[in-house]
Amino acid sequence: MFHDAYRPRDVFDTHSVTNQPEALIDYNAAARDPALVDALLREGAAWGHERLLAYGDVAGSTLLRAGARANAHPPELFRYDAAGRRIDEVEFHPAYHSCMQAARHHGLHALRWTDARPGAQVLRSALFYLHNQFEAGTACPTTMTHAAVPVLRQAGPALDGWLDKVLAADYDPRNRPIADKHAASIGMGMTEKQGGSDVRANTTRAKPIAGDQYALTGHKWFFSAPMSDAFIVLAQDQSLQDRSPGAAAALSCFFLPRWREDGTRNAVDIIQLKDKLGDRANASSEAEFREAQARRIGEPGRGVATILNMVAQTRLDCMLGSAALIRAALVQAIHHARAREVFGTALVDQPLQAEVLADLALESEAALALSMRVARAFESPRSHERMLARLATPIGKYWICRSAPAAVNEAQECLGGAGYIETSIMPRLFRQSPLNSIWEGAGNIQCLDMLRALERTPETKTALFDELAGAAGRHPLFDAHVARLKQALTDTPSPAAARRVAGDTAQALQAAVLLQGQADWVGAAFCQARLGPHGSRAYGTAALGARAPALIQRAFPG
Incomplete structure (x- = not known):
């Protein structure tokens, strides 16, 4: 906590500040989470214990502070430079980049794919759970980059140079052609205004150019993390009509880079940044494509099937993210209740308050337990595990994500008015809590x-x-x-x-x-x-x- 010489001033002319908790900062978020440590061991990643503790230390200090600043200073869109040229660049606060660097350095974007040991998915999930407790906005580009790897691998040698930079344990936020960068991130663009979750209603057209190269024309109503280096998108593949005149177009999956292979900017126009309820540190956008160059990934007309692996991974991360928000709010409530005295007794010892906190503790541990069990199922080739993952992923995504807003609000209430003030983390957690129930399918x-x-x-x-x-x-x-x-x-x-x-x-x-x-x-x-x-x-x-x-x-x- 605070060295005595640096403690906040708490004595005023009219009163002294008493019966208030100290700020909860500079603690190891993993070491003080027995349920998380147990889950890591139970699900087969005991070898990652030291890595978990290392990120727990980062999360409860550096990430906590940077997350607060990144959310206080949302990204800005700059469509033109001073000379009137179109640039479509999104500028982020340095704290955002600090959070992204922490995630990349500790492997939250790639650990499952770069470490062959059993339990890599479990450890990565535990680290992702820690990250989301303190800064959930940067979790969006992190999860999309992680989930894109199986899709990129389907492209074969054509994207090998990309894959190495996607997996790199580094962060390079510069808007440059991929040849000039040492690390890359991946975004997504699936939904359109007229369709939403019904992606088969998409109208974006993909016109074949040569081989797997296409020109995309259309829009995306939600274009996530628009400063990513490339995007996985769905579009109606017109090559199917070229092969069979009169046939209907069907969705194919495409890899859409921000820069063309010749080093010029691709024709991806960012129309606006979304003014969102939460997720303030991250940029979500609406975009238009004007014959933007893209490469088809997977079989023609099988875009939904191609992207399913990515969607499954991101749905698991939605579960982990919501479980993390419940956990973060619970910790704040318990910390407050231990320091606050009411009617001559510590709030945590008041029987009714203890019932509420214990009930929230059950909600939190149950959400974590199911998420980590599904994480283990994701990495196993056994039929039982694959079938369990197939069924438990939508079930867990539905249940845990819908539980988060009520649980976070209950924890917020434990702080009284202090939990409703923006100097507390609680309003940010509450604003964030509905996101995962909506994203990747409500x-x-x-x-x-x-x-x-x-x-x-x-x-x-x-x-x-x-x-x-x-x-x-x-x-x-x-x-x-x-x-x-x-x-x-x-x-x-x-x-x-x-x-x-x-x-x-x-x-x-x-x-x-x-x-x-x-x-x-x-x-x-x-x-x-x-x-x-x-x-x-x-x-x-x-x-x-x-x-x-x-x-x-x-x-x-x-």
């Missing part, structure tokens, strides 16, 4: 994807119940919940029931992971709080009683 899209997986790939249901069987007999409420779930999934549920089934399945998976964890008593508390008669009520109504102090202490050791 809740209904995820639930319909769950139904699609159950119907088209029945093995996913087998994998689900095989996974849940590992925790059978560990708690009667869990066993009863799984029995009800089996009945509900006898046939593929109707679309109208998809949200209910997705929520029940998510909580079953969360309980299974926790019941089999090192601290299985947390799993028992979760079953009591979420699968019992109080499961549908507000935070603080689970009657955790004697377990509450231990849950709070585990969540953020004093």
Whole structure:
């Protein structure tokens, strides 16, 4: 904390500042997160413990400060230079670049692809979880760069030079041709005004030039991280019509660089930066393409299939990001409650407040547990793991991301008026909390994807119940919940029931992971709080009683 000589002034003519917590800065965010350390070990990445602690130290100090500055100074768009030439450049505060450099240096953009050891995806996910607690805006270009690697590899030797720079453990923010850079980042452009999540309604046209080279004309309503060096986009491939006159165009996937191969600027015009609720440090834009040069990746007309690997990775990161926001808000609430005295007793020891904090601690650990379990499934070639990942990703993305705003708001309320003031991190966390439930497909899209997986790939249901069987007999409420779930999934549920089934399945998976964890008593508390008669009520109504102090202490050791 503060050296005494540098403490803020707290004595005034009219009063002294007392009964207020010190600022929570300069602490190791990993070392004070037993659930995260346990998850790293449980999911097979014990070898990354020191790397986790190293980034925990960065996150709770350097990243905390830089994140606050980056969000206080949003990016600016400059369309023209002083002479009136079109440049379409976005300028960021130096703090933003500091956050990006930290992420790249520690491998958040590439660790899964550059380290062949089992558990690399798990460690990378743990680091990404830490980053999102303190600066979520820079997580957007980081996750897109990470998720783009499988797509880029489909292009073969044509993009080898790009791939090396995408994987580089460095950060190069300069707007230069790729030949002049030592590191590169990747953005995305999928949705258009008329279609949104229905990307098959896209109207952007891709006109063949030669081989895999195309000219793209059209727009993107959300063009993420517009200062990236290249973008993965979808467009209607007109080469299919050229081959079969009268045939309908179909979406192909394209690699769109900001600079052409001849070193000139590509015809990508940034129309505006979005004025967003949260995610202030990051730039999101609307863009137009005017015969912009691009390279097709994957089979013609199979753009959605080509990009699915990227979407799956980004959906996992949405889960991790929302879990991180819940965690960040919970830590602030516990820190405040320990330092604040109310009616002669520390706030954290007030029975009702302790119930709320313990309930939030369960929400936080359950969100982390499911996210990290899915992370392990992502890197395994085993059929069970692949099928589990296919089903649990949309379920977890729906459930954890929709849970974040309510949990963050509950934690915000623990601080009273102080949690509503912009000098606190809480308003930023709250503004950020709805993002991941919307990005990469809102809740209904995820639930319909769950139904699609159950119907088209029945093995996913087998994998689900095989996974849940590992925790059978560990708690009667869990066993009863799984029995009800089996009945509900006898046939593929109707679309109208998809949200209910997705929520029940998510909580079953969360309980299974926790019941089999090192601290299985947390799993028992979760079953009591979420699968019992109080499961549908507000935070603080689970009657955790004697377990509450231990849950709070585990969540953020004093």
